[in-house]
Structure formats: C-alpha cells, structure tokens
Amino acid sequence: MNYFLTYTVYVLILSVLMGISTWKLFKKLGYSPLFAFIPFYNYFIILKETKHPKWWALLSYLPIVGPIMMSVFHLYLMKKFGKSLFKDQLLTVILPFIYMATVNYSKDTEIEDENDLYLTEEEKNAQKKDTFMGSITFAVVFATIIHVFVTQPFGIPTGSMERTLLVGDFLFVNKWSYGYRLPMRPVAIPFLQGTIMDTGEPGNPKDDPKSYVEAVKLPYERIFQFSKPQRNDIVVFNYPRDSVHTSLDRADPYVKRLVAVAGDTFEMRDGRLFVNNKPETVLGDQEVQHRYIVNTGSQLDIPSLYNTFGFLPVQEIPNGNGFIYAFQGLTNKTAAEIKKLPQVIDMKEDIQPKGESAIAYRDEARTKIDTTNSIFPINSGWNQDQYGPLKIPKKGDVVTLNEKTLPEYQWIIKNYEHNSLENKNGKIFVNGKETNQYTIQQDYYMMVGDNRDASLDARFFGFVPEENIVGKPMFTWMSLEGAFKDNSSSYQANKGWFFGMKVRWDRMFKATNTGEANKTSYWWIAAMILVLFFGWEYFMKLFGKKKEEE
Structure with missing residues (x-):
C-alpha cells in the first residue's frame, strides 16, 4: 500500500x-x-x-x-x-x-x-524525419515495456552454474514467476541495470555514473504473488550485499539454484549438500561436480585436454620432475577419465577439513575482514565444504540476539529490514530499545551454485531476502561460447569460431527450469515470431494495396 x-x-x-x-x-x-x-x-x-x-x-x-x-x-x-x-x-x-x-x-x-x-519541401522532409524518429522512439518504448514489466534478458558471465547453465548462455527471465516486483526507481535509463558505465578509475565504484535517479524512489511492493519460490528452482535475484546501489532492484543480478527455503536447515558435509538432514535431490539437468588435485609424472597435454573435455586446469605447479594440477567442476565421469591418463600418479578430491575457517582479509595485517569472500557468518568457523547446520529464517520467526548470533542476523535486521542496530558492551539495541530477540519480517532463501567449488553464493553472502528475488529463467535464447572469457587461445579449434565466439546451437530456445536432462527446444516458436514480426508490415501493405486496386 x-x-x-x-x-x-x-x-x-x-x-x-x-x-x-x-x-x-x-x-x-x-x-x-x-x-x-x-x-x-x-x-x-x-x-x-x-x-x-x-x-x-x-x-x-x-x-x-x-x-x-x-x-x-x-x-x-x-x-x-x-x-x-x-x-x-x-x-x-x-x-x-x-x-x-x-x-x-x-x-x-x-x-x-x-x-x-x-x-x-524542407518542412515536409522534417515531418518525414519526425515520423521516422517517432517510430524509433516508440520501438524503444515498446521494448522497455517488455523489459520492465514482462521479461528481462540475462547473461551468464561465470561458471557457478556450470553443466546446468554455461558461461555465455543468455536467458529470458520471467518477472511474474513469484509475483511481479514493482519498479523501485521509476526514473531510469532503459535497459541499464545499475550504472551507465564502469569508468575503470581507481577509487570507489560508488562514484560510477548511475543509470537511475536515486532521489526518486518507491518502496518495495510485490503484486499477484500466487506462488513462492520452491526448492530446486533456478532463480534470478539481486545480489543482497551490493554496497554500490542502495536500491535493491538495481543491485547486480545473480542466478543460482534455490537449495533451501525459509524454515529449512542447510548443511554441507565434506562438500555434499544436505537439507533438513537429507541428501540433496539431484535433478536430471544437474551433474554433481567437485574439485580435484592431480599429481603427474610429466606435464599434461593441455591442448588435447581442452579438445577432449572442453576445459583447462585452473592451476599448474611444477613439482620436482612432475606437476601438480588443480581441476575444478569435474563430474564423476570426467574425473574417472582424467585419472586414467598415463601421466597421472594419483588423484584425490580437494575437500576442506572441519575447523578450517574461510575468512578473507583486505590487508596484510589481517585486521580488515573482506566480507565478500569470507564464509557467512564470520564467527561460524565453517568453510564451503563443511558448513552449517544453518536454519533459514522465516517470516514470523522470533530469533535470539546475543554476541554469538548477532553476525548471523545483523544484515537482516539492519540492511534488509531497515532497523537501527547497536551493540554496546554486549547489550543489543534495535531501534534504540534494548532487546534479546527479534521477529523476522520476511522470508529468506539459500541460493547455491551447481558448481559448488567455484561459486560465490549464499555460503559467502548469506541469506537472500524475498524482496531481492527477480524471477525464474524461462529459456536460453542464445548461447555463445567465449562471450565472457578469452577463447582465442591455441587450444581452440578454429572451425566454427567467429570473433573468438562459437554459437552453441544445441542449447538455443530450450526451457531452463524443467529439471530434465533432455530439454525440448522451442526454436520453431522463435522462428514463427520472427516471421510474424518481419512479415506483418509487408502483409499489411500488400493487403492495403489490393484494397486500393479494388
């Protein structure tokens, strides 16, 4: 309201x-x-x-x-x-x-x-020019309406969802999947997310020119919410820890799998995911992947590896007469094939042990914690392979506040639910009143990438508020290998590549969120829409011409 x-x-x-x-x-x-x-x-x-x-x-x-x-x-x-x-x-x-x-x-x-x-004659030409510009303007307006109120294109720049969503996949996101979130910055440049450009200048990224007017703002509101996000959905959401954009709908968009909903308990045991004390359900379009360390007696044939498997090791370290390689995102099948290579001496899964806390620092003196790359919450003592159990907050939950639990809930209280929060000598004040409990005002979710060992996800940035959720990806409309990384190396076969990119035709116009291994391609619908789009004006002109002749 x-x-x-x-x-x-x-x-x-x-x-x-x-x-x-x-x-x-x-x-x-x-x-x-x-x-x-x-x-x-x-x-x-x-x-x-x-x-x-x-x-x-x-x-x-x-x-x-x-x-x-x-x-x-x-x-x-x-x-x-x-x-x-x-x-x-x-x-x-x-x-x-x-x-x-x-x-x-x-x-x-x-x-x-x-x-x-x-x-x-000059005025008539100006009229024609105005008519043309009017057509262009209205085309931009129509595209903006679709972009803002119906569906939004989204590209996959990282490998956190690899095997399910590949780097270079371009998706259309349904903004009505979980109810439509009304725009919160109504005065903005169409099609731009948060900033007009990355200036690349050293200093605070907050100084980059914004694509919206910060002063004109509207509160969060979601309408026609007939369904809630469900466990195992692939979800697009705005990054909750964005420090550049105060407007949550202008924060960077992320895509992850929703592994635990409000009220669930999330846990990682030796790199395996558990929800409510049960192993995760692996869908048909998912492939379990892990990180491996490989010792070899001689150097691996990297170009051959790339041509066979389509990826490279993330690290190569000389070790006496041999080498140590780190591989990321290997399926069980691929790991078994690499283990059979003649150069391989031994191969083991790289799992962080219990008690090895993943805290990153921004300075050599280790006094300033880098919360972006540290495990959430900071005082947990967990890492990405040994995590939890962590209960996901649900609207109406009354949580206990003390020195131990504050790191878990402080972002919710202060940043997501907009209260003042102070810790004075162990005494906690919310909105100026001392208290030892807090009532959660909205549902929260746990978003984790399918490529678990190479994903900056909720294990680092914490709970995702319901208000940050954008929608559900519908289908992949384009897939370009090399769109977000340098694929011009000699490891690639030249055949089929164009400007360092290659179209993955087999992925285009396939539904994203079915959970099926073999997804149906809807390319024929796309072809029909294009025919209608480009042929409609010609048909109408031809029809009008015939009417005039009659």
Whole structure:
C-alpha cells in the first residue's frame, strides 16, 4: 500500500508541474486550463490535438517508460506552438517544465498553422524525419515495456552454474514467476541495470555514473504473488550485499539454484549438500561436480585436454620432475577419465577439513575482514565444504540476539529490514530499545551454485531476502561460447569460431527450469515470431494495396 501511495504523490506532483507550466497553452487549444492539471487526461488532449494515438496517454506515468513518453508528449505540444528547432527540443527534454513555462507565459505564443498545403519541401522532409524518429522512439518504448514489466534478458558471465547453465548462455527471465516486483526507481535509463558505465578509475565504484535517479524512489511492493519460490528452482535475484546501489532492484543480478527455503536447515558435509538432514535431490539437468588435485609424472597435454573435455586446469605447479594440477567442476565421469591418463600418479578430491575457517582479509595485517569472500557468518568457523547446520529464517520467526548470533542476523535486521542496530558492551539495541530477540519480517532463501567449488553464493553472502528475488529463467535464447572469457587461445579449434565466439546451437530456445536432462527446444516458436514480426508490415501493405486496386 505504501508503494501506491508514494506513486500517487509523484503523479500528483508531476501533474501540478504540468498544469502550472502549460495551462495557458491548453486554453489556447480551446480547453479549460484546469485540464492541464488532470493526470493522464492532460496528455490525452495533447495527443488528440497533435493527431497521435490517444491511448499512448496510458503510458505517461508508468515507471521508467513514463519519463520517456512524457518527453515525447512535451515535444509534440511545443511543436504545436511552433517550437521545433533543435534548441527548443533540447530544452524541452532537459528542462521540461521550466522551458514549457517560458512558452506558456510568453505573450506572442500562438498555435502554428499545420496545413500541409503551405509546407515547404524542407518542412515536409522534417515531418518525414519526425515520423521516422517517432517510430524509433516508440520501438524503444515498446521494448522497455517488455523489459520492465514482462521479461528481462540475462547473461551468464561465470561458471557457478556450470553443466546446468554455461558461461555465455543468455536467458529470458520471467518477472511474474513469484509475483511481479514493482519498479523501485521509476526514473531510469532503459535497459541499464545499475550504472551507465564502469569508468575503470581507481577509487570507489560508488562514484560510477548511475543509470537511475536515486532521489526518486518507491518502496518495495510485490503484486499477484500466487506462488513462492520452491526448492530446486533456478532463480534470478539481486545480489543482497551490493554496497554500490542502495536500491535493491538495481543491485547486480545473480542466478543460482534455490537449495533451501525459509524454515529449512542447510548443511554441507565434506562438500555434499544436505537439507533438513537429507541428501540433496539431484535433478536430471544437474551433474554433481567437485574439485580435484592431480599429481603427474610429466606435464599434461593441455591442448588435447581442452579438445577432449572442453576445459583447462585452473592451476599448474611444477613439482620436482612432475606437476601438480588443480581441476575444478569435474563430474564423476570426467574425473574417472582424467585419472586414467598415463601421466597421472594419483588423484584425490580437494575437500576442506572441519575447523578450517574461510575468512578473507583486505590487508596484510589481517585486521580488515573482506566480507565478500569470507564464509557467512564470520564467527561460524565453517568453510564451503563443511558448513552449517544453518536454519533459514522465516517470516514470523522470533530469533535470539546475543554476541554469538548477532553476525548471523545483523544484515537482516539492519540492511534488509531497515532497523537501527547497536551493540554496546554486549547489550543489543534495535531501534534504540534494548532487546534479546527479534521477529523476522520476511522470508529468506539459500541460493547455491551447481558448481559448488567455484561459486560465490549464499555460503559467502548469506541469506537472500524475498524482496531481492527477480524471477525464474524461462529459456536460453542464445548461447555463445567465449562471450565472457578469452577463447582465442591455441587450444581452440578454429572451425566454427567467429570473433573468438562459437554459437552453441544445441542449447538455443530450450526451457531452463524443467529439471530434465533432455530439454525440448522451442526454436520453431522463435522462428514463427520472427516471421510474424518481419512479415506483418509487408502483409499489411500488400493487403492495403489490393484494397486500393479494388
């Protein structure tokens, strides 16, 4: 409810600004000046008077789409009053209500004669150019509507979900899978996630230019939530520990498998995953993978390894007359095949022992903990192979707060549920009141990569709040080997490669979240959509031509 109340306030503020800066122009158009203050109807009148589709007015106050459409409507209005030069258009876009107010209160502003009989050739060409630009603008708006309100493309840049999702897979994410999360930063550049660009400059990444206006914000709200995330779903969510973006819907998107839902108990024993004291259920599209250390009597044939298995060892260390290799993400089958190589002396799975705490530091003096690369919670004494048991918080749970449990719950209390939190000499204060317990306000989830030994997941960044969940990947629309890493090495066969990338045709247009080993390809649906998209305009022109001949 807070979302819609805040949204209404923004709409009313914009409508008042619109009315103050254009009421005289509406009067000159033959309408009551009060109509300039009425949301949606003010833009309906502009579209009617400028001979554009009147239903476009419905888009005028939508998050992200609205600011684009408003700028377009403002340009239409200014052109109606003869303000069509480049400087007029520029001022209308960057200072809309200020520039329109100068035109509104100017004494010599009149409606421009738009009779085509009196247009010069130059003016007619300008009209054609405006029509073309209008088509481009609306195409961008339509794509933005799909991107913001329906589905969002997402690329896989790392190998944390390898075997299930490969590096270079491009997915479409269904934003309605678990209810639609309404946009929280309504003024933003379309298609950009958090920043306009990575400047690459040394210093704080917070200084990189943002793709959204931070000051204009709406609270979290999810609508039409008919289902909750289920165990074993592949889920796209916003990284919960993002320190660059205060708006959670602008944090970096991650994709992992949901291994434990709110109320479950999660545990790793010798690198094997357990939920509620039971071994995980391995689906058909998953392959259990582990890290191995291999001792060899001589150097391995790396190009041959790449051509046979499609991957390389992550580490090669000379060791006397032989070598030590570290392999990551090996299935049982692949590990058995590597073990048979004649150079291999011995091979063992690399499992971190109990009691070996995985804490990373940002300085040589080991005084500043790197929470991004340290196991959660910091005081647990766990590592990624020996983890838990950890109970996943559920909405309504009352948890005990003390020196031992605080590292587990402090992010929830302070960052995710927006309370003040202080620890004064062992006494804990929430919102200024001393307490030894806290009631959880939303459900949390445990997200872990299928490639367990090469995944920065919930074992490091902790619980994922429900509000951070974006949706469920639907299908892979493109798969490019080499899209996110250097694949130009001599280990690759040249055949089939293009600009260092290779299309994996067998993965395209296959559903993502079925859990089946052999997924169905829906390429024929994609082909049909493309035929309809590119053939519709031609068909309509041909149909119109025949009607004229009759």
